[in-house]
Amino acid sequence: MRVNYLKGVLLTLTLGIPHAALAETGIEDIRAELTALRNDYEQRIADLEQRLAVAEQNARQASASSQSSGSMPRNTGAEFNPAIGVIFSGSAWNYSGNPENLAVQGFPFGGEAGPITEGLALGETELILSSNVDDKFAAMLTAALAVEDGEAVVEIEEAWVEATALPAGFGAKFGRFFSGIGYLNNKHAHSWDFADQPLPYQAFLANQLRDDGIQARWLAPTDTFIEIGAELLRGGAYPSAGADNNGFGSYSLFANVGADAGTDSSWLAGVSLLDASPINRASGDEDDPFLFSGDSTLMTAQFVWKWAKDGNWKDRNLILQAEYMRREESGIYEGAGLSPQVYDNDQTGWYAQAIFQPVSRWRIGARFDALSSDNPGDAFAGTALAAPLSDPRRITIMGDWANSEFSRLRLQFTRDESGLEDDNQLGLQYFHSIGAHGAHTF
Amino acid sequence: MGFLNRRRVLHAALVVGLVVTLVGTSPAARASVKVFACEPEWAALAEAIAGDLVSVSAATTALQDPHFIQARPSLIAKVRGADLVICSGAQLEIGWLPALLQKANNPAVRPGAPGYFEASSFVLRLGATDDVDRAGGDIHPFGNPHVQTDPHNIATIAKALAARLQEIDPAESSRYQERADAFLSRWLEAVGVWEKRAAPLRGLRVITHHNSWVYLVKWLGMEQVATLEAVAGLPPTATFLSRLNRDFKDGGADVIIRSPYQDDKPSQWLAERSGIPAIELPLTVGGTAEAHDLFGLFDNIIDQLLEATP
Numbered sequence: 001m002r003v004n005y006l007k008g009v010l011l012t013l014t015l016g017i018p019h020a021a022l023a024e025t026g027i028e029d030i031r032a033e034l035t036a037l038r039n040d041y042e043q044r045i046a047d048l049e050q051r052l053a054v055a056e057q058n059a060r061q062a063s064a065s066s067q068s069s070g071s072m073p074r075n076t077g078a079e080f081n082p083a084i085g086v087i088f089s090g091s092a093w094n095y096s097g098n099p100e101n102l103a104v105q106g107f108p109f110g111g112e113a114g115p116i117t118e119g120l121a122l123g124e125t126e127l128i129l130s131s132n133v134d135d136k137f138a139a140m141l142t143a144a145l146a147v148e149d150g151e152a153v154v155e156i157e158e159a160w161v162e163a164t165a166l167p168a169g170f171g172a173k174f175g176r177f178f179s180g181i182g183y184l185n186n187k188h189a190h191s192w193d194f195a196d197q198p199l200p201y202q203a204f205l206a207n208q209l210r211d212d213g214i215q216a217r218w219l220a221p222t223d224t225f226i227e228i229g230a231e232l233l234r235g236g237a238y239p240s241a242g243a244d245n246n247g248f249g250s251y252s253l254f255a256n257v258g259a260d261a262g263t264d265s266s267w268l269a270g271v272s273l274l275d276a277s278p279i280n281r282a283s284g285d286e287d288d289p290f291l292f293s294g295d296s297t298l299m300t301a302q303f304v305w306k307w308a309k310d311g312n313w314k315d316r317n318l319i320l321q322a323e324y325m326r327r328e329e330s331g332i333y334e335g336a337g338l339s340p341q342v343y344d345n346d347q348t349g350w351y352a353q354a355i356f357q358p359v360s361r362w363r364i365g366a367r368f369d370a371l372s373s374d375n376p377g378d379a380f381a382g383t384a385l386a387a388p389l390s391d392p393r394r395i396t397i398m399g400d401w402a403n404s405e406f407s408r409l410r411l412q413f414t415r416d417e418s419g420l421e422d423d424n425q426l427g428l429q430y431f432h433s434i435g436a437h438g439a440h441t442f
Numbered sequence: 443m444g445f446l447n448r449r450r451v452l453h454a455a456l457v458v459g460l461v462v463t464l465v466g467t468s469p470a471a472r473a474s475v476k477v478f479a480c481e482p483e484w485a486a487l488a489e490a491i492a493g494d495l496v497s498v499s500a501a502t503t504a505l506q507d508p509h510f511i512q513a514r515p516s517l518i519a520k521v522r523g524a525d526l527v528i529c530s531g532a533q534l535e536i537g538w539l540p541a542l543l544q545k546a547n548n549p550a551v552r553p554g555a556p557g558y559f560e561a562s563s564f565v566l567r568l569g570a571t572d573d574v575d576r577a578g579g580d581i582h583p584f585g586n587p588h589v590q591t592d593p594h595n596i597a598t599i600a601k602a603l604a605a606r607l608q609e610i611d612p613a614e615s616s617r618y619q620e621r622a623d624a625f626l627s628r629w630l631e632a633v634g635v636w637e638k639r640a641a642p643l644r645g646l647r648v649i650t651h652h653n654s655w656v657y658l659v660k661w662l663g664m665e666q667v668a669t670l671e672a673v674a675g676l677p678p679t680a681t682f683l684s685r686l687n688r689d690f691k692d693g694g695a696d697v698i699i700r701s702p703y704q705d706d707k708p709s710q711w712l713a714e715r716s717g718i719p720a721i722e723l724p725l726t727v728g729g730t731a732e733a734h735d736l737f738g739l740f741d742n743i744i745d746q747l748l749e750a751t752p
Contacts, residue, residue: 036634042634043594043597047598164549165549169522169547221523260514266514268515308512311502312507313511314510314703315705404676442513
């Protein structure tokens with residue numbers, strides 16, 4: 001600064017010297033210096049103007065907020081409102097046969113799994129609240145409002161607190177949450193690519209495993225994404241039940257690895273294990289269910305590949321995705337007219353799907369899903385637990401249109417060969433979200 | 443209670459063993475400050491003012507729309523190891539950055555920590571509004587986030603970034619200061635040259651694809667007469683393009699600007715019918731071959747604008 005001043009003074013002085021006394025090159029130099037000097041001051045003035053404007057903007061915002069709070073008590077806490085969002089969903093579904101006949105032989109479903117409600121129906125309406133609690137914790141609540149048997153019910157879908165300040169790449173979550181096993185398990189219904197979950201998720205996890213417990217995750221300090229997680233769960237939800245071991249009933253382990261393949265593609269692969277010891281777990285017919293007590297182990301392996309030209313996701317992109325699950329169960333089955341029988345059986349399921357977005361907002365997709373079961377023995381012949389004659393399977397295609405990232409309309413067709421009778425299903429579904437909307441994971 | 447049966451103990455031991463192995467093999471002390479930049483312009487700026495004192499990775503390229511990025515595993519891994527995250531902010535990255543930060547388990551770069559730097563918060567953002575109805579499309583209530591197209595903003599942010607690097611890495615404080623000063627004097631000199639060269643662009647009437655160029659328009663004294671998007675953030679519609687053609691085919695606009703990651707069809711369509719030249723301007727470093735750094739970015743923007751207009 002001082003040097004510049006001196007230069008300026010010198011320049012002013014030298015400019016006073018008669019023209020002839022200076023060489024041509026000298027004049028050029030002086031001109032250049034003058035220009036530089038002027039630019040320098042112009043920049044400084046611009047800087048000051050900018051700072052003034054930012055200060056004014058901040059002052060305006062400060063006065064605006066003090067004005068609005070001036071009319072109410074200062075300690076309402078309203079300024080700490082969490083982010084609030086609501087997701088609306090609904091569907092219109094048509095079955096060529098009777099959806100009652102779609103029970104899958106050998107795989108009595110638990111929980112909410114099963115065909116989508118026939119006809120026009122409101123889906124779950126999700127109310128989502130989330131916020132940082134303080135500098136070390138964040139929390140999220142997802143309440144599902146649904147109509148069951150004509151009555152409105154509120155269900156705590158997720159209610160968890162997350163520790164955000166753990167060192168060394170550790171993370172922890174506790175409360176009620178979707179388990180980290182598999183790929184689709186912790187995805188909210190509004191981010192599914194089809195209106196229903198694939199068969200292995202329906203059969204082995206009653207759509208999605210959600211339970212009360214603690215989750216710990218650790219991320220390796222590597223450029224390749226390596227994540228290891230473990231969960232200790234109450235064991236209150238299918239495929240567990242009965243909160244065995246005094247409410248420390250089941251646990252899970254999962255590991256995920258992922259990376260980019262060039263700028264166009266990226267992938268994620270993972271394996272997981274769920275170990276449960278259900279007590280009187282209900283499945284099949286709601287009014288006269290099977291009850292299972294014993295050990296249940298579920299293993300999953302999954303792979304997801306995402307592609308977009310130059311990694312520019314907005315317009316054209318492709319997702320390939322597949323998961324494989326294997327369940328081993330041994331214990332006692334009873335109920336539904338069955339006297340207690342020893343059950344020891346292995347079952348598998350898998351799906352593979354592709355979703356392609358040819359132009360912005362429009363997507364098409366296809367999915368194949370199937371189940372397979374060993375024979376649990378003659379004791380189960382003639383019951384819904386006997387192995388199916390042929391492997392249950394479905395083929396589903398869908399097309400959806402998202403006007404913005406907050407709205408989606410979907411048309412879906414399924415050729416269903418999983419039940420007693422083959423069935424063709426055609427449905428329409430919508431998802432609309434208002435308010436705050438959390439970022440989606442990979 | 444049968445909770446600690448043999449199988450469970452074995453599984454737990456496996457996990458503990460794996461974690462210990464990975465922790466043990468992880469690189470010990472870091473040689474330099476690791477910077478994760480959401481957009482290429484901030485990666486370029488960090489490199490320009492900190493050079494080899496930092497190692498920089500950019501989450502996106504100039505060919506990607508920064509509103510729509512997948513929260514990829516590779517990005518989570520990078521945020522996990524970062525000492526400093528630099529993003530435009532003002533909700534530009536709202537669809538993916540929160541997911542990265544949540545999954546990355548790195549408290550040093552969470553919003554509020556010194557390791558989280560939101561570039562647009564240091565400058566005057568244009569277009570901040572209380573009118574935040576989503577019927578208006580992709581609205582940014584905190585103002586337009588594409589602040590990098592005004593070089594005066596870059597200068598202001600460079601100073602703030604240098605100060606932040608000094609806070610994170612105090613041992614090298616004087617070197618950050620030296621380099622930032624050196625960059626700024628080069629930068630301000632270049633700004634003077636650009637402003638002189640761009641003088642003929644004053645009053646130029648531009649149509650932009652998306653509302654991404656408001657800072658450039660203001661800086662050079664140009665005038666934005668329309669955008670190709672009828673609703674911000676949604677693709678241009680045929681109806682709206684036809685209307686633009688009707689409105690501007692007999693004059694009223696001098697050039698149509700799109701960014702490299704935007705579909706070129708709408709601007710080409712309008713250019714062919716209206717006779718207004720359409721150009722692809724780099725919105726950030728890497729958008730064209732010439733825009734290989736921040737200096738090249740503005741050189742190329744001004745070159746192209748001058749070329750496209752009589």
